[in-house]
Amino acid sequence: MPLALLALAIGAFGIGTTEFVIMGLLPEVADTFDVTIPMAGYLVTGYALGVVLGAPLMTVLGTRISRKRMLMLLMGFFIVGNVLSAVAPVFGLMLAGRIVASLAHGAFFGIGSVVAADLVAPEKKAGAIAMMFTGLTVANVIGVPLGTLVGQQIGWRTTFFIVAALGVVGLLGVAKLVPDMPKAEGVRLRHEIAAFRNVQVLLAMAMTVLGFGGVFAAITYITPMMTHVTGYADGSVTWLLVLFGLGMVAGNLIGGRFADRALMPMLYVSLSGLATVLALFTLTAHDKAASAVTVFLIGALGFATVPPLQKRVLDQAAGAPTLASAVNIGAFNLGNALSAWLGGLVIAAGLGYTAPNWVGAALAASAVVLAVVSSALERRTRTDSRIVTGAAPEPARATAAHH
Numbered sequence: 203m204p205l206a207l208l209a210l211a212i213g214a215f216g217i218g219t220t221e222f223v224i225m226g227l228l229p230e231v232a233d234t235f236d237v238t239i240p241m242a243g244y245l246v247t248g249y250a251l252g253v254v255l256g257a258p259l260m261t262v263l264g265t266r267i268s269r270k271r272m273l274m275l276l277m278g279f280f281i282v283g284n285v286l287s288a289v290a291p292v293f294g295l296m297l298a299g300r301i302v303a304s305l306a307h308g309a310f311f312g313i314g315s316v317v318a319a320d321l322v323a324p325e326k327k328a329g330a331i332a333m334m335f336t337g338l339t340v341a342n343v344i345g346v347p348l349g350t351l352v353g354q355q356i357g358w359r360t361t362f363f364i365v366a367a368l369g370v371v372g373l374l375g376v377a378k379l380v381p382d383m384p385k386a387e388g389v390r391l392r393h394e395i396a397a398f399r400n401v402q403v404l405l406a407m408a409m410t411v412l413g414f415g416g417v418f419a420a421i422t423y424i425t426p427m428m429t430h431v432t433g434y435a436d437g438s439v440t441w442l443l444v445l446f447g448l449g450m451v452a453g454n455l456i457g458g459r460f461a462d463r464a465l466m467p468m469l470y471v472s473l474s475g476l477a478t479v480l481a482l483f484t485l486t487a488h489d490k491a492a493s494a495v496t497v498f499l500i501g502a503l504g505f506a507t508v509p510p511l512q513k514r515v516l517d518q519a520a521g522a523p524t525l526a527s528a529v530n531i532g533a534f535n536l537g538n539a540l541s542a543w544l545g546g547l548v549i550a551a552g553l554g555y556t557a558p559n560w561v562g563a564a565l566a567a568s569a570v571v572l573a574v575v576s577s578a579l580e581r582r583t584r585t586d587s588r589i590v591t592g593a594a595p596e597p598a599r600a601t602a603a604h605h
Contacts (some may be wrong), residue, residue: 204321207330209375210314211337216368217307218286218341219247219349223365225298225422226350226443227358229429235293235357237425240546245300246422247546250539252301257308261525262391269317270380276306276313278374281366288362299362303330310533311335312528317520320383325553332458332509339454339505345472347440354436361562378453383400397519397526405576406514407533412569413511415537416480419445419562427555431495442497449501457506462501465510469573472506477566481504484558507569508534541565541595 224231224245234272278312281302290296318330328442353361397403428442453472460468479499486492512530519526545558
């Protein structure tokens with residue numbers, strides 16, 4: 203594997219850490235700024251919405267300069283945003299710092315996927331992309347728990363300074379190790395946008411929003427839920443986040459393996475399993491052992507949907523995958539934003555800290571419905587095209603259009 207992949211994985215590790223570490227530190231940040239937990243939840247929502255907007259925006263702007271330079275520029279945004287979060291004297295500035303950092307996220311993974319695939323032989327492309335995403339999943343096993351621990355023991359500002367330092371390492375790695383590839387020639391914006399007219403691309407993205415939203419409804423408020431309902435000590439949240447991260451790593455590998463063999467069945471199993479486990483979490487949250495197992499399963503089932511959904515978008519947007527790929531990364535984060543907001547609403551409504559689990563179960567169940575619809579449409583299109591190839595009305599329509 204080329205060393206350049208290591209530089210991309212380090213960048214992904216930093217981005218993964220900053221995205222998820224905030225969930226373990228919500229109570230500390232809320233105390234510092236004297237805001238409520240649902241209000242502090244906007245730090246998750248704001249970041250996620252920044253990814254949603256930043257992914258297509260930065261990818262489109264990135265077509266004008268070389269991919270290497272664009273990746274360096276994105277790491278620059280990431281560093282500045284995390285430093286701003288670390289020094290913010292008021293809540294509004296912390297939120298602004300989160301949004302600046304988030305602008306790097308979607309495009310880094312979107313452009314990084316293309317670069318990773320270009321670095322290796324065609325038959326190793328999926329492995330190279332997975333290698334970069336490993337940085338994101340490992341962040342949840344090492345970066346997030348360590349960041350949470352540092353934040354609780356020394357102070358959350360220190361955590362954000364450390365994350366900014368990781369960004370500097372990622373930036374230097376990209377500068378030193380990633381070869382200077384030419385600009386993405388022939389990326390016509392009109393061509394890229396046309397992919398979004400495909401119903402299957404839109405359905406896959408909607409499944410991404412709802413399925414991943416299910417995960418984040420529960421995980422955003424994991425700290426108050428585990429300390430107030432389950433009875434864990436604050437320090438134990440770190441280990442629960444390690445379990446969640448291990449689940450993500452396992453799910454990512456399993457989802458990647460089966461996405462090539464049986465994509466839609468893999469989605470049915472993982473999304474149905476996720477909806478079931480989230481519904482059960484409202485009960486298992488009252489028991490320490492059961493809740494630990496549940497947290498692992500949410501990570502595993504949630505991330506088992508990532509490779510098949512990303513592959514489905516790339517398959518359906520064939521010929522113009524760059525923007526669709528980045529926008530789908532944004533769709534994961536739209537799910538985060540939506541569910542963090544809905545989870546905050548049900549807590550603020552006085553329904554208790556386990557209420558977001560019901561929100562998550564409903565979102566994941568909706569994604570299963572969309573998967574069934576998507577399959578049915580695909581079967582119908584196949585049948586229709588067989589009928590069309592039997593008759594040949596197409597050329598007649600084309601000549602009519604010329605007149």
